[in-house]
Amino acid sequence: METGDKVPEVLGFDAEGREVRLADYAGRRLVLYFYPKDNTPGCTAEACSLRDHYDELRAAGYEVVGVSVDSAASHQRFSAKHALPFRLVADTDKKLVETFGVWAEKKMCGRTYMGTVRTTFIIAPDGRIERIIGPKEIKTKTHGEQLLGLGA
Numbered sequence: 001m002e003t004g005d006k007v008p009e010v011l012g013f014d015a016e017g018r019e020v021r022l023a024d025y026a027g028r029r030l031v032l033y034f035y036p037k038d039n040t041p042g043c044t045a046e047a048c049s050l051r052d053h054y055d056e057l058r059a060a061g062y063e064v065v066g067v068s069v070d071s072a073a074s075h076q077r078f079s080a081k082h083a084l085p086f087r088l089v090a091d092t093d094k095k096l097v098e099t100f101g102v103w104a105e106k107k108m109c110g111r112t113y114m115g116t117v118r119t120t121f122i123i124a125p126d127g128r129i130e131r132i133i134g135p136k137e138i139k140t141k142t143h144g145e146q147l148l149g150l151g152a
Contacts, residue, residue, distance in 0.1 A: 001100050001121070005129050007032075011065065012089040012096050015075035020065060020089050022127050029130065030123040031057065031064045031147060034102045036116045038070045038078035046118070046140040047084055053144025054085050060148065067091050068116060069103075120147075 001007070011020040011032070022030070033050070035043045050057070050064050057064060064086040070078070075088040089096060097103035097116050106115045118138055122131040139146055 001129055001132075003129050003132060007121075007123050007127050007129060008096075008099060009127075012067070012091050013072070014087040014089055015072045015079060017072060020087055022123070025063045025065075027125055029062045029125060031062050031120060032067065032100075032123055033064070033118075033120040033143075034067045034097060034100065034116050035118055037068060038074045039081070042118070042140045043068070044078075044082065046138070046143045047078070048082055049140065049142055049144040050086065050147075051082065051084050051144075053148060056148055057144065062147070065089060067096055069094055069097060122147075 007022060009022050011022065014020050031050070033046070035046055037043055047066060054064060066086065067089040069091050071092055072090040075090050078084070079088055091097055094103055100119070100121065102117045102119045103114060104117050106113055106117070118135045120133040120138060120143070121129050124130040
């Protein structure tokens with residue numbers, strides 16, 4: 001997906017099994033952030049930064065939803081362990097990561113595998129992608145501040 005594209009209405013199911021829809025965030029901008037894996041150092045730092053700035057983001061008219069291919073049970077543990085105030089989509093069928101084009105070949109330690117490329121999409125109230133923050137731009141430890149600095 002690219003800037004200006006319309007986002008699907010149904011984003012998937014959260015850790016509690018509830019459907020997550022764009023309409024749930026009507027009138028607000030949505031920070032839809034894709035991350036590789038629960039409870040890994042970079043992903044934990046990113047989630048905690050968003051948690052720490054959640055009230056400021058909401059005051060600026062934003063909501064936050066995280067997405068990874070981890071299971072609902074994994075999301076429940078991750079969310080509880082780090083007191084995350086926002087929803088996490090369990091994209092176990094990889095439908096959303098593929099739709100957004102963030103499921104790709106990755107390389108680490110000489111090994112090639114498929115995985116989620118860390119990417120954040122800012123979705124405008126009309127359901128269109130307003131901005132894409134790619135993996136080279138995202139600073140996991142300060143992602144919440146980074147978003148607020150974008151004019152959030």
